[in-house]
Amino acid sequence: xxxxxxxxxxxxxxxxxxxxxxxxxxxxxxxxxxxxxxxxxxxxxxxxxxxxxxxxxxxxxxxxxxxxxxxxxxxxxxxxxxxxxxxxxxxxxxxxxxxxxxxxxxxxxxxxxxxxxxxxxxxxxxxxxxxxxxxxxxxxxxxxxxxxxxxxxxxxxxxxxxxxxxxxxxxxxxxxxxxxxxxxxxxxxxxxxxxxxxxxxxxxxxxxxxxxxxxxxxxxxxxxxxxxx
Numbered sequence: 322x323x324x325x326x327x328x329x330x331x332x333x334x335x336x337x338x339x340x341x342x343x344x345x346x347x348x349x350x351x352x353x354x355x356x357x358x359x360x361x362x363x364x365x366x367x368x369x370x371x372x373x374x375x376x377x378x379x380x381x382x383x384x385x386x387x388x389x390x391x392x393x394x395x396x397x398x399x400x401x402x403x404x405x406x407x408x409x410x411x412x413x414x415x416x417x418x419x420x421x422x423x424x425x426x427x428x429x430x431x432x433x434x435x436x437x438x439x440x441x442x443x444x445x446x447x448x449x450x451x452x453x454x455x456x457x458x459x460x461x462x463x464x465x466x467x468x469x470x471x472x473x474x475x476x477x478x479x480x481x482x483x484x485x486x487x488x489x490x491x492x493x494x495x496x497x498x499x500x501x502x503x504x505x506x507x508x509x510x511x512x513x514x515x516x517x518x519x520x521x522x523x524x525x526x527x528x529x530x531x532x533x534x535x536x537x538x539x540x541x542x543x544x545x546x547x548x549x550x
Contacts, residue, residue, distance in 0.1 A: 322345075322346045322347050322348065323342075323347045323348070323384035323385060323527070324347065324348045324349075324350070324380055324382065324383055324384050324385070325342055325347060325348070325349050325350065325383065325384060325385035325386070325387065325527060326349075326350045326351070326352075326379060326383055326385070326386050326387070326424060327339055327349060327350070327351045327352075327387045327389060328351075328352050328367070328369075328386075328387065328388045328389055328390060328416075328417075328420055329351075329352060329353070329354070329388070329389035329390040330349070330351035330352065330353065330364075330389065331351070331353035331354070331364075332488070332489045333389070333486075333488030333489055333490055333516050334389055334439075334486070334488060334516045334519045334520050334523070335351070335387070335389035336516070337516040337517050337519075337520035338387060338389075338520040338523050338524060339351060340520075341520055341521065341524045342385075342524060342527070345524075347385075348380075350364075350365075350378070350379055350380075350383075351364045351365075352364065352365050352366070352367035352374070353365075353366060353367070354366070354367065354368060354369075354390075365378055369390050369411075369412055369416035369419075369420075372419060374419070374420050374423055376423045376424055376427070379424065379427060380427070381427060381430060382427055382430040382431050383424055383427040383428050383430075383431060383434065384428075384431045384433070384434050384435065384527070385434065385435050385436075385437070385527040386421060386424060386428060386434070386435075386436045386437070387436075387437045387438075387523060387527070388416070388417040388420065388421070388436075388437075388438050388439070389439065390412055390413070390416055391412070391413050391439060391458075391490060392409055392412055392413065392454070392490070393454060393490060394409060394453055394454060395450040395451060395453075395454070396450055396453065397450055398450075398452050401452065401453055405453070406453060406456075409453055409454070409456075409457050410456075410457055410460070412457075413454075413457040413458065413460075413461065414457055414460045414461060414464070417438055417461065417464070418464070421436065421468075428475075428476050429475055429476065431475075431476075433475070433476075433477070433529070433532060434475065434476040434477070435476070435477045435478075435479070435526055435527045435528075435531070436468065436472075436476060436477065436478040436479070437479055437480070437481065437523050437526050437527060438461050438464070438465055438478075438479075438480040438481075439458075439461070439480060439481055439482075439483070439519075440458040440459075440461050440462050440465075440480045440481065440482040440538055441454060441455070441458045441482055441483065441484075442482055442483065442484040442540065442542040442545050442546050443455045443458065444458050444459045444462055444482060445482065445538075445540070445546055446545065446546045458482075461480060462480060462482075462538050465478050465479065465480040465536065465537075465538065466536045469535040469536030469537075470536065473535060477526075477531070477532070477534060477535040478535055478536065479526050479531075479534055479535060479536070479537045479538070479539060480537075480538050480539070481519060481522050481523060481526070481538075481539050481541055482538050482539065482540045482541070482542065482546070483514055483518075483519050483541050483542055484508060484514055484541075484542035484543055484545040484546075485504055485513055485514065486513065486514040486515065486516060486518070486519055487501075487513050487514065487515055487516070488516050495513065501513060507545070508542070508543035508544060508545050509543060509544030509545070509548040509549075510543040510544055511543075512543065513543075514541065514542070514543055518541060519541055522539055522541050526539070
């Protein structure tokens with residue numbers, strides 16, 4: 322059985338992933354911001370923006386690390402401002418770097434560790450009003466490949482690039498039946514992704530079944546990035 326740390330596991334994809342891993346018998350340590358996870362005794366409150374992560378509650382060996390925090394701040398390019406831009410980078414990029422540095426020695430102590438991060442379909446497929454999130458997640462894709470090279474062969478590093486997923490993070494984009502229908506129709510598979518869809522891929526990447534995968538950006542997007550109908 323494996324031991325994992327999920328940053329941001331109180332809702333959405335992180336919560337779904339924690340449930341999947343527990344059902345396989347793995348031990349899951351988590352962090353949360355405001356909502357206390359209901360199904361774990363190993364949880365620490367963390368505000369990524371405050372940089373207050375304390376790894377002392379973790380075991381000496383971690384087999385998996387998953388960084389879930391993110392934002393979807395959509396706006397026209399000429400509306401971008403420095404303050405929002407830097408906050409986005411701090412949350413989505415620096416937060417991952419900072420916490421990964423804190424737990425790296427525990428990952429190196431594993432026989433074969435796995436790191437999973439999250440990008441977005443908008444990095445490789447251009448969408449209106451996505452410049453801010455695409456910049457941050459583009460940095461995550463670059464970080465994924467760089468760390469995969471630096472940490473091989475002991476630690477595998479991959480990222481998942483979802484399309485729009487029905488989670489609390491995307492709630493304002495899916496807050497009416499009409500929005501759900503329109504967004505579902507944009508995808509070749511004609512539905513919006515679920516937290517479970519993305520969590521299943523993350524669980525696979527953490528498992529020994531993915532032991533020959535590293536440096537990859539896995540597009541779990543209902544065909545959005547590759548199929549045009």
